[in-house]
Amino acid sequence: MTEYGRGPGSEPWHPEDPLFGDVGWEGQQAQVGQQSSYGGQPQHYPEQPQQPQQYGDWGHGQQADYGQAQQQYQVYDAQGNPQYPDQQQWADQQQYADQSHQQYVDQQQQYQQGGWDGTATHAHVPYAADPVDPYGQQAAAYGEQQPDFYGTPDAYPPPEPPSRRRTEPEPEHTDWDPGPDQGEHAFFAGGGDDDDEADDEPGDRGRRGKGGKGKGKDKGGKERKRRNGCACLVVVMVFGGGLAGVGYFGWHFYQNRFGSAPDYAGDGTGSVSVTIPKGAFGSDIGQKLKEAGVVKSVDAFVVAQSQNPDGKKIQAGVFLLKKNMSAASAVKLMLDPTSQDNLIVAPGWRNAQVYAAIDKKLQVSDGTTKAVATKEYKSLGLPGWANDNKDIKDPLEGFLFPGTYGAAKGMKPETVLKQMVAQANDKYSAIDLAAKAKGLNLENPLQVITVASLVQAEGKTHEDFRKMAEVVYNRLKTTNDQTNRYLQFDSTFNYLKGQSKIHISESEINSNKDPYNTYTTKGLPPGPIDNPGDEALAAALNPTHDGWIYFVATDGENKTEFAKTYAEFQALKEKFNATSGN
Helix, strand or coil, X not given: CCCCCCCCCCCCCCCCCCCHHHCCCCCCCCCCCCCCCCCCCCCCCCCCCCCCCECCECCCCXXXXXXXXXXXXXXXXXXXXXXXXXXXCECCCCCCCCCCCCCCCCECCCCHHHHCCCCCCCCCCCCCCCCCCCCCCCCCECCCCCCCCCCXXXXXXXXXXXXXXCCCCCCCCCCCCCCCCCCCCCCCCCCCCHHHHHHCCHHHHHHHHHHCCCCHHHHHHHHHHHXXXXXXXXXXXXXXXXXXXXXXXXXXXHHHHCCCCCCCCCCCEEEEEEXXXXXXXXXXXXXXXXXXXXXXXXXXXXXXHHHCCCHHHCCCEEEEEEECCCHHHHHHHHCCHHHECEEEECCCCCHHHHHHHHHHHHCCCCCHXXXXXXXXXXXXXXXXXXXXXXXXXXXXXXXXCCEEEECCCCCCHHHHHHHHHHHHHHHHHHHCHHHHHHHCCCCCHHHHHHHHHXXXXXXXXXXXXXXXHHHHHHHHCCCCCCCCCCCCCHHHHHHHHCCCCCCCCHHHHHHCCCCCXXXXXXXXXXXXXXXXXXXXHHHHHCCCCCCCCEEEXXXXXXXXXXXXXXXXXXXXXHHHHHHHCC
């Protein structure tokens, strides 16, 4: 079978084969003795061995009619008009050597019933065999034993000669989208681009023109294609961004769970002061250190603190550390007492003591902090009910709450003072001093702090504090006929004098008329005389109710004894004089 061979497909002959359509390019078969369409010369095809036969010499060998694997075709004349069997006659007789020749002399094939045989099929017309056709040696002819491939419902139509061929119309373009389940999406379909149209050959354009497919009708398709392209780009960007985000957070998750935390190496350089607030956890401490440039990451410090057996013993305060330290070195240094640069305010300290301690810690000249307190006290955070008496000597007295505070060289005095006032506000707000004052028959919250300061100054032990508070409240009563509402506390006179004496002459005390001198002024002093601690404050809020009204420090220092009557008080006073040599 040649590349132009006849086969059972849709085009059994190649269009360039002179015998295409069984009638040749001139619409008739080459007859014996006549010159064929190729000039009587054998036609050789590429990649096919040459055949010894020539079209002009078909008399040798047995030749069979076209029958096997060959189908019936309509016969046309030289002008391309169809020839029907009742008009066409075979005039020439073809003869073949070495076999019985089939003759068709003036024989007419007529159709029954108006050109049809009643079976809706054309009568079969035998054809001479092609001398170079390898299938031509088969003896079977049309209608004998070969099936009719054009008589089935799925058969292709018979080929037509070139002069009657028509271009197959292209499908009509509509705007209907068949949908994802019915057809190909417009975005993935070909055509519709300017570049594609520019690349079309002229013949293609011609056929398009004949098919009625213009540029205007493609505009909607192009727009849909562009929109679909943008939509796909957005989808790709969304998915790409999602994948990038997942990768980024996944990497951080891996680093946080399995990777080592960033950390410096070595003991660090320079010096920096870091304040750790009370109640801070390991992560809070690590954050403070990272902000100060001490450690590189919070996680590194948390890990180092957990690995150190004493890591949980780090307390609140101010620490003198170095910058760019390894987390392990930072933990070790914070556990060293020499690194702690804190100021400790003890319960009962007067403000004068606190100011002096701040000056020393900040390494500033004496009196610096006191001057700042006197000038800036309104901006340090005092509550509105503080400083309600014009005779108050120091508005901050009683508000520099005892505790541990950060104070180091380079810090400002007001910074340290604000820490202390803030601590006092937290304590007093939690107690609700306004309500407590009313329950204790006091005028305002400041008087509660004043009572607590007196308890702190006069009491020696925890057991003394509640009895001392009862003494204060009993002497403040209007029914007090023992002291007539005079407190008569040496601590108040010492406060106004800025001293701490035990042996004070009666003449000296009775001659001083200062509002803070409770020997000459009834009731409470104008304000607190020190900074009371938690115990003294609790005792002031919850005094005893045993009837105590007198007390004497019989040993002059640590032992305080209480009395309910004046006679008992005189006995305790003699005991004190005997012990002190007064």
